[in-house]
Each structure stands twice: as structure tokens, then as C-alpha cells.
Amino acid sequence: MNQIKIGVIGASGNIGRYTHCENIVKYTDGAVLTAVSSSSKASVQKIADHYCVQAMENAEELITSDQVDAVLICSSNETHVPYTIRCLEEGKPVFLEKPMANTLEEAQLLLEAEKKAGEHMVQIGFMRRYDPDYIEMKKVLDSGSLGAPLMVHCISRTRYTNLKNRPDSEHITVIGVHEVDICRWLLEENMKEVMVRFPRSTTVETGDSRDPQFLLMQTENDILIDVEATANSYYGYEILCEVVCEKGTIRLPVTPSVMVRSYLNVGQALPPDWNDRFVVAYRNEVQHWVDYLLGKTDVPGPGTADGYEACRICDAFIRAQKTGCWETV
Amino acid sequence: MLKIGVIGCGPMGINHIQRITERTQGASVVAVSNRTRAHAEEGARIAGCSRIYESGADLIRDPEVDAVLIASAGFMHKQDMLDAIACGKRIFCEKPLCTTEEDCREVMEAEMKTGRHLIQVGFCRRYYTGYLQLRDAVRTGCYGEPLMIHMTHRAQRVALTYDTPMAVHDTCVHDLDICHWMLDEEYDSVQVFYPKETKNTHPGLRDPQFMMLRTKSGVLIDVEVNVNCSFGYDMNMEVVCEDASLKMGMPMAASVRKSARASREIPVHHFTLFADAFDAEIQDWVDHAQEDIITGPNTWDGYFAAVTCDALVRAQETGVPEPVLTIGKPAFYQ
Numbered sequence: 001m002n003q004i005k006i007g008v009i010g011a012s013g014n015i016g017r018y019t020h021c022e023n024i025v026k027y028t029d030g031a032v033l034t035a036v037s038s039s040s041k042a043s044v045q046k047i048a049d050h051y052c053v054q055a056m057e058n059a060e061e062l063i064t065s066d067q068v069d070a071v072l073i074c075s076s077n078e079t080h081v082p083y084t085i086r087c088l089e090e091g092k093p094v095f096l097e098k099p100m101a102n103t104l105e106e107a108q109l110l111l112e113a114e115k116k117a118g119e120h121m122v123q124i125g126f127m128r129r130y131d132p133d134y135i136e137m138k139k140v141l142d143s144g145s146l147g148a149p150l151m152v153h154c155i156s157r158t159r160y161t162n163l164k165n166r167p168d169s170e171h172i173t174v175i176g177v178h179e180v181d182i183c184r185w186l187l188e189e190n191m192k193e194v195m196v197r198f199p200r201s202t203t204v205e206t207g208d209s210r211d212p213q214f215l216l217m218q219t220e221n222d223i224l225i226d227v228e229a230t231a232n233s234y235y236g237y238e239i240l241c242e243v244v245c246e247k248g249t250i251r252l253p254v255t256p257s258v259m260v261r262s263y264l265n266v267g268q269a270l271p272p273d274w275n276d277r278f279v280v281a282y283r284n285e286v287q288h289w290v291d292y293l294l295g296k297t298d299v300p301g302p303g304t305a306d307g308y309e310a311c312r313i314c315d316a317f318i319r320a321q322k323t324g325c326w327e328t329v
Numbered sequence: 330m331l332k333i334g335v336i337g338c339g340p341m342g343i344n345h346i347q348r349i350t351e352r353t354q355g356a357s358v359v360a361v362s363n364r365t366r367a368h369a370e371e372g373a374r375i376a377g378c379s380r381i382y383e384s385g386a387d388l389i390r391d392p393e394v395d396a397v398l399i400a401s402a403g404f405m406h407k408q409d410m411l412d413a414i415a416c417g418k419r420i421f422c423e424k425p426l427c428t429t430e431e432d433c434r435e436v437m438e439a440e441m442k443t444g445r446h447l448i449q450v451g452f453c454r455r456y457y458t459g460y461l462q463l464r465d466a467v468r469t470g471c472y473g474e475p476l477m478i479h480m481t482h483r484a485q486r487v488a489l490t491y492d493t494p495m496a497v498h499d500t501c502v503h504d505l506d507i508c509h510w511m512l513d514e515e516y517d518s519v520q521v522f523y524p525k526e527t528k529n530t531h532p533g534l535r536d537p538q539f540m541m542l543r544t545k546s547g548v549l550i551d552v553e554v555n556v557n558c559s560f561g562y563d564m565n566m567e568v569v570c571e572d573a574s575l576k577m578g579m580p581m582a583a584s585v586r587k588s589a590r591a592s593r594e595i596p597v598h599h600f601t602l603f604a605d606a607f608d609a610e611i612q613d614w615v616d617h618a619q620e621d622i623i624t625g626p627n628t629w630d631g632y633f634a635a636v637t638c639d640a641l642v643r644a645q646e647t648g649v650p651e652p653v654l655t656i657g658k659p660a661f662y663q
Contacts, residue, residue, distance in 0.1 A: 150537060151524040151553060153479065157574075199477045200547030202571045212476060212569070214549055216522070224524035224539055226551060228477060234572040244537070246527045247559045 004031045004293050007068035009059045009083055010075030011036035012043035015097065019275050019282050020072055025051055027283045031290045037062045039075070059083050063090055070293060072286070073097060074125075077173075081106040088117035095289050097125040098181075099173050099314070100307030107311045111304050120300040123289045124307040126181040128239075130284035133252050137243065138186055140250050147246030149187055152225040154179045155240040157233035158274065165207040166231070172317040175229040176215050180313045181306060186243065189219040191313050191329045196320040202232050215317060218326075236270045237277055331419075331618050334360035334394035336385040336409055337401030338372035341423055344600065345398055345611065346372050352608055356396075356615040362388040363401075385409040389416055396618060398611075399423060403498075407432040414439045414447060419621075421614050423451040424502060426631025430639055433632040434656070441661045446623040449614045450631040452506045456609035457602075459577045463566060464511045466575045473571025475512060478550040480504050483563040485597065487556045492533040496554045497641040501540050504552045505637050506630065511568070514544040516637050516653040521644040529557035540641060543650075561595035562602055629662035 006024055010016045016038070024033045037056040038044035048055035056062040059079070063071060063086050071087045073080060074097040081101045087094045100122075101107035114121050128134050141149060156175050160166065184190065197214040212230040219225070242251045255277055257268040271277040291297045313329050320327040333349060335342050335358055342363070349358050360380035363369035369381045382388040385405070389397055389412045396419040399409050407427045413420050414436070426448075427433045440447055454460055467475060482504055491499070509515070522539040530536035537555035544550070566577040580602055582593040596602040613625050636655045644651040 147528070147559075148525070150527055150555075151539065153553070155479075197541070197549055198547075199543075199549035200474070202476060203474070204571055214477065214551070218522075218524075222523070222525040224522055226539070228479070228569065230569075234473075235574065244524075244553065244555065244558075246529060249560075 002030065002294060004290050005034040005067055005069040006031050006072055007035035007037070007056070007062040007065065007070075008033065008072045008074065009037050009062055010039075010073060010079075010097075011047050012038040012040045013074055013076075015275070016074045017043075017047060020074055020286065021047065021051060023283045023286055024072070028287055028290055030294050030296075031286075034067045035062050035065055060086065063087050063092065068092065070094070077102055081110050084110055084122060085113040088113045088121055091117060093293055094122045095125065095286065096122055096307070098177055098307070099311070100124050100304065101311055102173075104311055104315055107304075107308050111308060114304050120292070120303050122304050122307075123285075123292070123301040124303060125285065126178070126185075126302045126306065126310075127278050127281040127285045128178055128182045129185050129302060130281040130288065131278055132280055134182060134186070134241075137241070137250050137252060141186065141243055141245070146248040146250065149223055149243050149245050151223065151244040152183055152186070153240075153242045153244070154183070154225065154227040155230075155238065156227060157230040157236070157238045159233050159237065160231050166209050168210060168213070168321050169318045171211070171213045171229045171231060172215070172314045172321070175231060176227060176317060177310050177314055179215070179225070179227045179229075180217070180310050181302065182241075183217070183219075183225050184306070184309065185302075187219060187223055189221055189223065190309065191217045191316075192220050192222075193218050193326045193328050194313060194316045194320050195326050196317060196324070204232060204234065213321075217313070237273045238270055239277060331356040331615050332359040332393055332395045333357065333398055334362070334380075334388045334391060334396070335372060335376075335398045335400060336362045336388055337399065337405075337423075338363040338368040339400065342398075342400035343368075343372060343375065344607070345400055346375050348608055348611055349398075350376050353611050353615055356611075360388050360391055360394050386412050389413050389418065395419065396421070403428045407436060410436050410448065411439055414443060417443065417445070418447070419614075419618055420448045421451065421611065422448055422631070424631070425498065425635060425638075426450050426628060427635065428498075430632070430635050433628075433635045437628045437632055437659075440628050441659060445621060446627065448628045448631070449610075449623045449625045450627065450634075451610065452503065452510075452626040452630065452634075453603055453606045453610045454503055454507050455510055455606075455626055456613065457606040459564075459580070460507055460511070460566070463568060463575055463577045467511060467568055467570065472573035472575060475548050475568050475570050477569040478508055478548065479565070479567045479569070480508075480550065481553040481555065481563060481565040483553070483558040483561070484556045484599070485559060485561055486529065487534070489531050491556065493535045493538075493645060494642045496534075496536070496538050496556060497540075497638050497645065500556060501552055501554050501641060502634050502638055504550075505542060505641075506626065506634050507566070508542065508544075508550050509630070509633060509637075510626070512544060512548060514546060514548065515633065515655065516640075517543050517545045517547075518650045518652050519543070519637065519640045519644050520650045521641060521648070527555075527557055529559060535645075538645070540644075542637070562598055563595055564602065627662060629658055
């Protein structure tokens with residue numbers, strides 16, 4: 001049976017170890033994990049032993065190995081573009097975690113490298129497109145039964161492990177980028193301009209960092225999207241979204257969990273982090289990537305064009321953080 | 330028994346007359362006035378009273394009238410209030426206090442000169458259980474400082490006479506009062522954004538609108554003002570605090586599971602949703618008449634709302650943040 005041999009670069013990071021490696025090994029049809037690499041030598045050996053795969057000395061060794069057909073990159077952000085370009089030079093398809101690139105110049109280089117290597121050689125890790133709740137939301141929206149969309153309210157609450165003095169821009173590149181992509185996908189429109197507002201900042205643990213941030217985007221057809229981006233969410237990880245249409249609204253559900261009644265209170269637990277909340281999406285995006293590589297589907301997942309557009313929008317957001325005005329994308 | 334005269338027998342006035350006659354304890358409507366006599370007669374019929382006037386001034390001067398409820402058109406409020414203040418009568422004034430900042434200041438000065446708190450303004454939502462519970466939760470302090478508030482103010486549809494500025498004066502005024510009350514803060518600046526326009530609107534009305542208010546301590550409030558939403562009267566409010574997020578509870582309604590759906594009704598109209606709040610605000614005004622105090626929203630709150638509304642209307646036109654500049658809160662209202 002045809003199996004794609006996958007090497008994971010950045011395997012000992014959070015998303016590498018607990019999401020991608022786990023999913024490839026346990027849940028992905030038509031794929032097998034054959035090699036891992038990471039900047040942390042000690043942890044990567046442990047992971048290699050756990051999965052009985054090869055621990056590569058470095059990314060270059062993994063990329064050029066004949067035990068690797070395709071590469072999943074979830075290493076630190078500044079390595080994304082250089083590693084991907086190396087894979088493309090070796091003719092190997094890539095699944096690339098977001099952000100695609102740190103700068104537009106880098107993104108440009110990546111697009112050029114992909115053009116040389118072939119079409120749709122890179123899938124970007126915009127996993128929300130594979131979330132069953134977002135998929136259902138898009139189905140209701142596309143049915144037209146509620147009329148045209150006018151506004152979208154997004155809430156993105158996460159908890160950084162190390163919040164103190166992180167640059168303002170990370171609210172955009174780490175949190176906002178998901179909202180940017182999912183709104184483009186939901187509405188099938190591009191963004192025209194963006195704005196950032198800084199509310200009163202939480203005093204807890206942030207040092208000089210400002211949190212939350214309030215992001216606004218307006219599409220080419222004037223649909224207004226607002227995003228509350230919180231990096232220091234004390235109560236947990238939560239993603240909420242409401243699309244307001246002419247005749248009604250569609251809301252993402254609260255992630256279901258058992259309801260417990262006790263001590264004058266009724267409630268449910270919320271997912272602790274993104275891995276739990278998007279467990280299905282993470283599996284389905286990699287499965288789609290593998291299916292595409294095996295020719296089981298001819299529809300590719302989100303690619304460099306989507307990644308590039310997200311970069312442009314994030315760039316505009318970072319400008320908007322400084323000017324306080326509408327910034328054109 | 331508090332003897333009330335009601336000025337203005339339009340839908341709001343009639344609603345109050347019914348309320349006082351059927352439900353309010355310790356009060357009755359003894360006189361009504363309306364510029365069109367037929368409406369005044371309808372009001373009198375419901376109240377079971379016979380003192381019918383066409384002029385608010387005449388009603389105010391009637392010695393049988395202890396207290397005055399003003400439910401006439403906004404631009405008429407100032408004169409009736411100045412007359413009632415001059416006669417030393419207790420006043421309930423439906424929003425707006427007055428239609429301009431200057432008029433609000435004039436009424437405020439007249440009230441302060443008497444040394445008595447005479448005026449309660451009809452910001453009924455302060456009496457709605459949903460907002461009260463949310464305010465209580467925020468004030469426990471268990472959740473840290475509030476940082477942001479997200480609100481929606483959705484109405485099914487509005488009349489063809491409803492225009493762009495009314496989204497401020499008639500609609501968002503309630504949301505800005507609730508936040509001002511809940512946070513006990515004043516506003517620093519406001520801004521208005523325009524999303525894509527709904528097909529359900531009409532010429533002269535930009536709908537929906539997205540209004541943003543910033544308090545002096547930096548709390549950022551966003552309000553979706555959507556008055557032709559088609560699907561019902563849908564108020565939402567979420568207060569995002571440092572340690573938690575607090576959302577207003579949904580209105581009470583039976584839950585129906587049928588035909589592969591679980592669902593509940595949404596109220597049609599603000600009269601439906603806020604019925605109890607209207608009752609409570611009037612009862613509160615009546616209850617404190619003996620002590621001659623106002624525990625509900627007062628003249629300062631009415632003035633503050635007028636200033637903020639003016640800034641929002643400017644913001645609708647300019648598209649940039651507009652400052653909210655009030656005179657300092659007089660000690661009289663502390």
C-alpha cells in the first residue's frame with residue numbers, strides 16, 4: 001500500500017510532539033512517521049525512541065533523507081521559510097505550520113521557490129478550516145437562508161506560557177492570523193483595511209505588554225470584522241465567532257462537555273488549550289494533505305496564496321498598531 | 330397615594346398609564362394631557378380619571394397633581410420640566426432628559442437651585458434583572474478589573490421615520506447608560522464604524538452601525554446597533570474582566586425540543602423584554618416620593634447621556650474618535 005513517509009522538523013515543540021507526531025502515527029491513513037528533528041537534541045531522541053523512528057542530526061539531514069517523502073515543519077518561526085525552500089529545492093512537498101513567513105520579503109521568496117518546484121507544493125496549517133463547527137457555520141452561511149453577511153464578531157482567548165514583555169506584534173502573528181484566515185475562508189473575500197485599538201490592559205503578569213487588543217478588519221465589500229485578541233486569558237482557551245447576516249446570526253457553539261450540577265452551581269469544563277479544542281481539525285488537515293499527496297483528492301488545502309494574503313494583512317495590522325488609524329492592506 | 334399627572338399619551342404614555350393603574354402600588358393617575366385631545370381621552374379612560382388637559386403646563390399647575398410623568402416628544406421635555414420644578418413637583422421624565430446639552434444643563438441648574446432631587450430619568454434597563462445580575466457579578470471584584478465590553482442592540486425593524494442619528498439618540502443611548510452605570514465611569518471618546526449595509530434598511534438610515542466607546546480608565550466598549558435585524562429583539566452584553574468573562578443571562582423562555590431541533594423564542598419587542606423593568610422603575614420612583622429622594626437614574630445621568638449622544642452623532646459624521654466633554658459632576662449629584 002502506498003504510504004507517504006513523513007519527517008517532522010520541530011518535533012519536540014508543543015504542537016510537534018502532542019499534535020502532529022501523535023496524529024500522523026495514530027490517526028493518519030496513508031502516512032507513516034519516519035524521521036524527526038529538533039533544535040533540542042535530548043528531547044528529540046526521546047521522541048524518536050517513543051515512536052521508533054529516526055532522530056536526525058538536523059533539519060538538513062531530514063530534508064535530504066531518502067526515508068522522507070514529505071516534510072511537516074513546526075519549528076520556530078524564523079526557520080519556516082529557509083527550511084521550506086530547502087524542501088522545495090529537493091522536490092519534497094511541505095506541510096507548514098503558520099505563520100508562513102515573518103516578513104513579506106520572506107513570503108515572496110517562498111512563493112518564488114514554490115513556483116520553481118511545482119504547483120501546490122506547500123499546505124499551510126490553517127486548521128480552523130477543518131473544524132466541524134466552522135464547516136457547519138459556513139454551510140449555513142452559504143445556503144443564503146439568512147441573507148448576506150454584514151459583520152463578524154470574533155473572540156480569540158489564549159494563554160501564553162510566558163507573557164511578560166512580549167511584543168505587541170505577537171497578538172497579530174500568533175493570535176490574529178487565525179481569525180484573518182478563517183474570515184477570508186468563511187466570507188470568501190479579501191480584506192481592504194485594518195485598525196487596532198488598545199483597551200485598558202490587564203495588570204496580571206504582562207509587564208509592558210498590552211493585552212487584550214481589539215482588531216478591526218473591513219472586507220472589500222465592507223463586511224466589518226472585529227476580533228478580541230487576548231493572550232492572557234486566565235479562565236482558559238476559548239474561540240467564539242458570530243456571523244451577523246441580514247436575517248439572522250450564526251454562532252459557534254461552546255465546546256460541548258458534561259454539565260455538572262453541584263454546590264449551587266451548574267456548569268461545564270472548557271477545553272484547556274488549542275490542542276483539545278481543535279483536535280479534530282488538526283487530524284483532518286494533515287489527512288487532507290496526505291490524501292492530496294496520494295492523489296485521493298485533487299483539491300489542495302490552504303496554500304501559499306492564502307499564507308501570503310495572511311502575511312499582507314498581518315503586516316497592515318502591525319502598522320495599524322503604531323498609527324491608530326485605518327491601514328490599507 | 331401618590332397622585333400622578335401623565336403628560337403625553339402616545340404609546341409610551343399609555344403604557345405607563347396602564348402600568349400605574351393596574352400594577353403600581355401606592356399611586357394612581359389623576360390627570361392626563363396630550364396635544365391631540367383624543368389621545369388624552371384614551372389615557373383618561375384607561376386611568377379612570379376625568380382631568381384632561383391639552384397643555385402640559387396646565388396639568389402641572391393642577392393642585393391635585395403631586396407628581397408628573399413626562400412621556401411626550403423629547404423636544405417638549407425641557408419646558409414641562411422647568412414648569413414642574415418651579416411648582417416643586419416630583420418628576421419622572423422618559424428619555425431623553427432633553428434633546429440638547431444646553432437644555433439639560435438648564436434643567437440641572439434649575440433642579441439644583443431648589444435644593445431637592447426631583448427628577449428621575451426613564452433609563453429602565455437599570456431595573457432589568459439581567460443587567461442587575463451582571464452588575465452584581467462585576468462588583469464582587471472576584472473577576473478583576475473590567476477591560477472590554479461587547480454588546481449587541483438588535484431590533485426587528487424600525488419605522489421609515491427612524492434615521493441615522495436615531496441609532497444614537499433612541500437606541501445606543503440605552504447601552505451607553507448601562508455601561509456608565511455598571512462601571513461607574515465616564516467616557517473619554519467615542520467612534521462609529523459602518524459595516525456593510527443591510528437590504529432591510531431605508532433611505533436616511535445607515536444600518537447596522539458599530540459604535541465604540543472608551544471610558545476614562547480605558548475600558549473599550551463595542552456596540553452592534555442593528556435595528557432592522559429581522560429576527561427579534563436581541564440584547565447581549567459581555568463584560569471581559571482580567572480573570573473572567575461575564576455574560577448577561579438570556580431572557581427567560583420555555584425550551585422546546587421538537588422536529589430535530591432544540592430552541593427557544595426570542596422577544597419581539599423591547600416592551601416584551603423589559604416589561605418588569607418598566608414596572609420596577611416606576612414603582613421605585615413612587616416608593617421614594619415620601620422621602621423626597623431619587624434612587625434611580627437622575628438628572629446628571631440624563632445630562633451625561635446627552636453629551637455622549639452628541640459626541641456619537643459627531644462621530645457618525647466624521648468617522649474619527651470624538652471626545653466626550655462634560656462639566657464636572659456637581660457635588661449635588663455625588
